[in-house]
Amino acid sequence: MTGFATRARGFLAKYWGVIGVLLLWQGWVWAKDLNAIVMPQPLDVVRDLVTNPGIYLSNAALTLTLAALGLVMGMALGTAIAVLAWTSRLLSGILIPLGLIFSSVPVVALIPILARLLGYDVKTVLAIVVIISFFPAFVFTSAGLRALPPGSEDLFRVFGSSPWQRFIRLVLPSAVPSWMIALRLSAPPAVLSAMVAEFLMGTSGLGYMFRQSAADFQTDRAFGTSVVATAISVLCFTLATLAEKRVNARWS
Amino acid sequence: MSPETAINVDHVGMVFTLDDGTELTAVRDVDIKIGKGEFVALLGPSGCGKSTILRLVAALEEASFGRVTIEGQDPAELSRAHRLGVAFQDHALLPWLTVKDNVALPYKVAGKKVDTTRVKELLELVGLGKFAGARPSQLSGGMRQRVSIARALVLRPDVLLLDEPFGALDAVTRRHMNVELQRIWAEDEVTTLLVTHSVEEALFLADRVLVMTGRPGTVAMEMKIPFARPRDPSIQRTPEFHAMADKLTLALEPEA
Amino acid sequence: MRLSRPQIQDLALGVLGILLFLLGWELIGFYKLAGLTWPRFSTVMEYLFDPSRRGLFGRAMGASFSMILGGYLLGFLIGLGAAMLSYTLKPMQPGIDRLASTINAIPPIALAPLFIVLLSREVTGMAIATINVFFVIYVAATSGLEKSRQNHRDLFKVLGASKSTRMLRLDLPAALPSIVSGMKYATPAAFIGAILGEWFGASRGLGLLMVSAMQNFQIPLLWSAVFIASAASLIAFGLMSLLERFVHGRFS
Numbered sequence: 018m019t020g021f022a023t024r025a026r027g028f029l030a031k032y033w034g035v036i037g038v039l040l041l042w043q044g045w046v047w048a049k050d051l052n053a054i055v056m057p058q059p060l061d062v063v064r065d066l067v068t069n070p071g072i073y074l075s076n077a078a079l080t081l082t083l084a085a086l087g088l089v090m091g092m093a094l095g096t097a098i099a100v101l102a103w104t105s106r107l108l109s110g111i112l113i114p115l116g117l118i119f120s121s122v123p124v125v126a127l128i129p130i131l132a133r134l135l136g137y138d139v140k141t142v143l144a145i146v147v148i149i150s151f152f153p154a155f156v157f158t159s160a161g162l163r164a165l166p167p168g169s170e171d172l173f174r175v176f177g178s179s180p181w182q183r184f185i186r187l188v189l190p191s192a193v194p195s196w197m198i199a200l201r202l203s204a205p206p207a208v209l210s211a212m213v214a215e216f217l218m219g220t221s222g223l224g225y226m227f228r229q230s231a232a233d234f235q236t237d238r239a240f241g242t243s244v245v246a247t248a249i250s251v252l253c254f255t256l257a258t259l260a261e262k263r264v265n266a267r268w269s
Numbered sequence: 270m271s272p273e274t275a276i277n278v279d280h281v282g283m284v285f286t287l288d289d290g291t292e293l294t295a296v297r298d299v300d301i302k303i304g305k306g307e308f309v310a311l312l313g314p315s316g317c318g319k320s321t322i323l324r325l326v327a328a329l330e331e332a333s334f335g336r337v338t339i340e341g342q343d344p345a346e347l348s349r350a351h352r353l354g355v356a357f358q359d360h361a362l363l364p365w366l367t368v369k370d371n372v373a374l375p376y377k378v379a380g381k382k383v384d385t386t387r388v389k390e391l392l393e394l395v396g397l398g399k400f401a402g403a404r405p406s407q408l409s410g411g412m413r414q415r416v417s418i419a420r421a422l423v424l425r426p427d428v429l430l431l432d433e434p435f436g437a438l439d440a441v442t443r444r445h446m447n448v449e450l451q452r453i454w455a456e457d458e459v460t461t462l463l464v465t466h467s468v469e470e471a472l473f474l475a476d477r478v479l480v481m482t483g484r485p486g487t488v489a490m491e492m493k494i495p496f497a498r499p500r501d502p503s504i505q506r507t508p509e510f511h512a513m514a515d516k517l518t519l520a521l522e523p524e525a
Numbered sequence: 526m527r528l529s530r531p532q533i534q535d536l537a538l539g540v541l542g543i544l545l546f547l548l549g550w551e552l553i554g555f556y557k558l559a560g561l562t563w564p565r566f567s568t569v570m571e572y573l574f575d576p577s578r579r580g581l582f583g584r585a586m587g588a589s590f591s592m593i594l595g596g597y598l599l600g601f602l603i604g605l606g607a608a609m610l611s612y613t614l615k616p617m618q619p620g621i622d623r624l625a626s627t628i629n630a631i632p633p634i635a636l637a638p639l640f641i642v643l644l645s646r647e648v649t650g651m652a653i654a655t656i657n658v659f660f661v662i663y664v665a666a667t668s669g670l671e672k673s674r675q676n677h678r679d680l681f682k683v684l685g686a687s688k689s690t691r692m693l694r695l696d697l698p699a700a701l702p703s704i705v706s707g708m709k710y711a712t713p714a715a716f717i718g719a720i721l722g723e724w725f726g727a728s729r730g731l732g733l734l735m736v737s738a739m740q741n742f743q744i745p746l747l748w749s750a751v752f753i754a755s756a757a758s759l760i761a762f763g764l765m766s767l768l769e770r771f772v773h774g775r776f777s
Contacts, residue, residue, distance in 0.1 A: 030616070034624025110538025115546055121762045122755045123716040129739035130751055133562045209632050216634055217724065217736070227634055236638070243635025251630040327683045348685040355683040361676040365698050365776045377694060378686045404775075430683070 057237040062244060065237045072226070073245050080222035081249055083139070084211040087146025088203060094147065095154025096196065103162045103188070113159055120152040125206075128214050137218040145214045146207050153199040161195025162188055197261040204257040208250050223249075275340055275460040276303040276326060276428060282334035282485075283321050294485040295321045298335075301479060301488065303460060310463045310471035310478045314521060318486030319464045323432050326462060327355055339428055347427060351379035354426035354459070358433035360413040362405040368392070368416050369401040375424045391419040394453055411435075411442040418450065422457065429454075429461040435470070447473050448502050455499050468517045473505060480520045490520040564745050569752060572745035581734075586753060588729035589650070589719055596654025597715040601708065603655065604662030612670040612696070613688065622667075629660040633718065637725035650722025650732065657714035665707025669700030698776055705772045709765035716758040 029036075039059055046058045066073060102109040128145055135141040178186070215224025223246050230238035278301040285293045296318035303309045313319040324330045325337045328344035339347050347353050354375075362371045369388060376383040392398050395415035405413055414434055421429055434450075435443045447470055454461065454474075465471050471478045472494060480490040492513065496504050504510055528536070547566050552558075554565030564572075572578070607625065611618040633653045640652040673695050681691045723732025731750050738747035 031619045031623045033620040035620075035627050038624065107538065110535060111542035111545065114535075114539035115542045118543075118759060121713055121759060123713045123720060123758050125717045126720050126735065126751050126754045129735045129747055133739050133742070133744065133747060134559060205630070209634075212632055212634050213721065213724075217739075224634060231638060239638055240635075243631065243638075246635050247627075247631045250632055251627075254630065324679075327679075329679055329682060348683055351685045353683050353685070355680065357676050357679065359676045361674075361680045363677065363695070363698070365701075374694070375684050378681065378684045378690050380690070 057240050061237040062240045065241045066244065069238075073241065076221070076223050076226045076242075077245050077249060080208070080211050080215065080224065080246075083142050083222065084146055084208045084253070087143050087211065088150045088200075088207040090143075091147040091150025091207075092154040092196075092200065092203065095151045095156075095199070096158045098151075099155050099158035099162060100189075102159060109159065113156075116152055116155045116159065120156050124149050124152065125210055125213060128210065128217060132214065132218050137220060139220055141218065142211055142214040142220060142222070146211050149210045150203040150207050153203045154196070157195040157199035157202075158192055161192030164191060164195065194265055197264050201254070201257040201261050204253040205250050208246075208253050212246060273305045274302045275305040275307070276301070276462065277338045278302070278322060278326065278335075279337065280335035281322070281325060281332045281337060283318065283325070283330065284333040296481075297485040297487055299481075299486070299488055300335075303462060305460055306458045308454065308458075308461045308463065308474060308476045310465055310475035311481060312465060312468065312471045312478050312517060312521070313481035313486065314466060316484065317481045318484075319481045320432055321486075322481075323430055323462060323464045326428070327353060327430050351375065351381075351424055352427045353430065354421035354424065354428070355430045356414070356417045356421045356432070356434045358436040360405070360410075360417040362413055362416055362420075364405055366404075367401065368397060368403050368405070368408070371405065371416055372419045372423055374420060379424065387423060391423055394456065395419045395449070409442075410438050411446055414438065414446060415449065418453065422453070422459070425457065426459060429459045431461065431463040433465055434463075436466070443467070443470070444502075450474060451498075451500055468514050468521070469505060472510060472513055472517070473500065473502075478517060480517060482521060490517075492517065562742075562744050564748055569745055569748045573749040573752065582749070582753065585729065585731045585734050585750065586757075588727075589723065589731040589754070590757070592648070592651040592722070592730065593654055593715050593719045596651040596719060597658050597711065599651070600655040600658025600711065600715070601662050604659040604707075605666050605704070607659070608663050608666030608670060609692065611667060613692070618667075625660055625663050628656060633657075633721045634725075637722060640722070641726060646726045646728065649725060650719040650727055650730065653722040654715040654718030657718040658711040661711040661714050662704065662707045665703045665710075666700055669703025669707075670696050672703060673699035701776045702769075702773050705765070705769045709762060709769050712761040712765055713758050716754060716761075720754060 043059050098112065102112045127148070131145050131148065132141055135144055211222070212224035212227075214220075215222040216228050217224075219225055219228060223242055227239055227242040227246070230236075230242060278299055281299045282297050283295045285295055287293055299318075299322060301309070301311075301322070311319045311322060321330065325332055326339070326344055328348045337344055344353070363374065366374065369392065372388050372391060373383045373385075389398070389401070392401055395418060397412060397415055397419070400408065400412065405416070408416070418431075418434065421431075435446045438446060451474055463471070463474060475494055478492045478494060479488050480492075481487065482489045494513070496510075550566040554563050554568065557563070573582070607621055611621040633656075636653060636656065637649055640649040644652055677695055677699070678691075681695050686694070719730070720732040720735070723730040724736050727733050731754050734750040735747060735754075738744075738750060
C-alpha cells in the first residue's frame with residue numbers, strides 16, 4: 018500500500034506537467050464547446066487508436082522500417098567516409114569542414130530538392146533519412162578517431178604494432194563513444210525526416226496517413242497519428258540513449 | 270586569551286550520514302573559545318575535521334551536537350548580516366569579474382554601495398594596486414590568494430575565516446604570503462580562525478595554536494605563541510620557534 | 526591574430542573543400558549527371574541575384590526571417606525562464622524536465638495542426654521554431670545552472686547572498702557558456718522549425734516557396750530558396766560561434 022503510494026508520488030513528481038497539459042486540453046475543449054472537426058478531445062483520440070489499431074500499426078511499421086534502415090545505412094556510410102578521411106591529411110582537411118557546414122545547416126530543408134531529384138518514391142524517403150543520418154555520423158566519428166586516450170599511441174608504437182593493428186585495437190575502439198553520440202543525435206531526426214518526407218510527397222506511412230486524415234477532416238485520426246508518431250520518436254530516442262549508456266559503461 | 274569571547278565552539282560534534290546509510294563521526298566534543306581580536310590557528314593533518322569546524326563557524330554546516338555562536342549569535346545570522354569574511358584554499362574568485370570587481374563583490378551581495386576608496390586601499394595593501402583591471406586568469410596563484418584575502422576583508426567583517434588559504438601554493442610563495450598576511454592582518458586585528466596543516470604557518474601567524482588529531486577529530490593540544498607583533502620573518506630561525514615547531518609536530522603524530 | 530602553419534593549412538584545405546563542392550555542383554549540372562532537376566551552381570546564382578526577383582525573395586525572406594527571429598527570441602526566453610524556475614524550485618524540476626522532453630518528442634508534423642487551430646496558419650512556423658529553440662535552450666541552461674562551483678556557492682552563502690543575488694551574480698554568469706552554446710545549436714533548430722511550419726500551410730515565406738517550386742518543377746527557384754535558407758542559417762550559426770568563443774574565453 019505504502020509502496021504504491023510512493024510510486025504514485027514518484028509518477029506525479031515526474032509527470033505533473035504532462036498531465037496538466039492534457040487536462041488543460043480536455044478542459045479547454047469542454048469549456049469552449051469546440052467542434053470535434055476543429056479540435057478533438059483526448060478521449061476521442063484514444064477511442065480511434067483503440068478501435069483501429071491495424072491501420073496505425075501497419076503505417077507505423079512502414080515508417081519505422083524506413084527510418085531504421087536509413088539510419089543504419091547513413092551511419093555506416095558516415096563512418097566509412099570518416100575512416101577514409103582519417104587515413105589522409107588532405108582528405109580530412111577537405112571533408113571535415115564540409116561535414117561541419119552541412120551538419121549545421123537545416124538539412125531538413127533539402128527534402129524538397131531530394132524529392133524532386135529522386136522522384137516521389139519510397140526510395141526517396143530512404144535516401145533522405147540516409148543523408149540526414151550521414152552528417153552526424155561523419156562528424157562525430159571523425160572527432161572520435163582523433164580523440165585517442167593520452168599516451169596510448171606511444172604505447173602502441175613502443176610495442177611495435179603495425180598501423181593496421183593500431184587502427185583496429187586503438188583508433189576504432191576509442192571512436193565508439195563519439196559514434197554512440199551520433200546515434201543518439203540522429204535517431205529522432207531520422208524518424209522525423211521520414212515522416213516529413215512521407216507527408217510532403219504523399220507516398221505512404223505515418224506522414225501520408227496524417228496528411229490524408231487531415232485532408233478528410235478526420236481530426237481524431239490526425240491526432241492519433243501524432244500520438245503514434247510521438248511514441249515512436251520517444252521510443253527511438255530512449256533506445257538510442259540506453260544503447261549509448263550501456264556502451265559507455267563498457268568503454269570507460 | 271582576551272577577556273571577551275568572540276567565537277564560541279561549544280562542545281560540538283558532527284555526524285555525517287553517508288550515501289549507503291552508515292554514519293560517520295567527523296569531529297567529537299570540540300570546545301574552542303576565540304577571544305575578540307585573537308588570531309587562532311587550527312592545525313591538523315588532513316581528514317581530522319578541522320575544515321568541518323571552520324565550515325560550522327561559517328554557517329556552511331549545522332552541528333549535530335553542541336552549538337557554535339559568534340558574539341552570542343548563530344553564525345547564520347552573521348552571514349545574513351554580511352559580517353563574515355572568508356578565504357578558501359581554492360581562491361574562489363569569479364573568473365568573469367576583474368580583480369577590482371571581485372574585491373567589490375561583497376558590497377554587491379550585501380546590496381550596499383561599493384566603497385571604491387576602500388577597494389582601492391585594500392588592493393594597495395595586498396600589493397595589487399596595478400592589477401585592479403586584470404582578470405583572475407591573468408594572475409599567478411599567490412596573487413589570486415591576495416585578491417581573495419582582500420575580498421574577505423573588504424566589508425571589515427567581525428570574523429575572518431581562512432581555510433588553508435595558501436595550501437595550493439609552492440613553499441617559497443607560501444612563506445612570502447604568510448609574511449604579507451601577517452602585515453595585512455596587523456592593520457585591523459580582526460578575530461581570525463585559520464585552518465592549516467603547516468606547523469610553520471600556524472606558529473608564525475597565530476596568537477594561539479590548537480592541534481586537532483584523530484578520527485573523529487578532537488583538540489589534542491593547545492599552545493600560546495608568545496612572539497610580539499609585528500613579527501619579523503627572522504623569528505622563524507630562532508631556537509624558540511624551532512622548539513615549538515618540534516613540539517607541535519610531535520603532537521600531530523603522537524604514535525611516531 | 527596570427528595563425529600557425531597547421532592552422533593556415535586547415536584553412537586552405539577547408540576553402541579548397543568548399544570550392545570543390547561548388548565545382549562539383551556546377552559540373553553535375555553542366556553535364557546533367559543527375560538529370561534535369563539538378564541545376565548548375567551558376568544558374569542558381571544568376572536566378573537568385575536577378576534584379577527582377579528581388580521583390581519575390583525579399584518578401585519571402587522577410588516573412589521567414591521574422592518568424593525565425595520571433596520564434597528564436599520567444600523560445601530563448603521561455604527556455605531560460607523554465608530552466609531558472611526548475612533550478613529555483615527544485616521539486617518542480619522532474620515535472621518540467623519530463624514536460625519539456627515530451628514536447629520535444631512530439632514531431633512537428635503532429636504539432637502543426639494543433640498550432641493551426643490554436644493560433645493561426647501564419648504563425649505556425651514561429652510556434653514550431655519557438656518549441657525547437659525552447660528545448661535546446663532549456664537543456665543547455667539547466668545543465669549550465671548546475672555548473673557554478675561548490676566553493677563559489679560556499680562563498681556566496683558565507684557572504685549572506687539572497688537567492689536572487691546568487692542567481693544574478695553567480696548562477697547565471699556561470700551558466701552563460703552553456704547557454705551560449707545552446708544558442709548556437711538553437712539557430713539551425715529555429716530555421717528547421719520555421720520552414721517545417723511553413724510547409725504545413727503558411728501563405729508566405731521561404732518554406733512555401735520551396736514546396737510550391739517543388740510541386741511546379743520550378744527547379745532554379747527551388748534550389749534558390751533552399752540555398753537562401755541554408756546560407757542564412759550558416760551565417761547565423763557562424764556569428765553565434767564567434768559569440769560562443771568570446772563568452773567561453775571570459776566566463777570559464
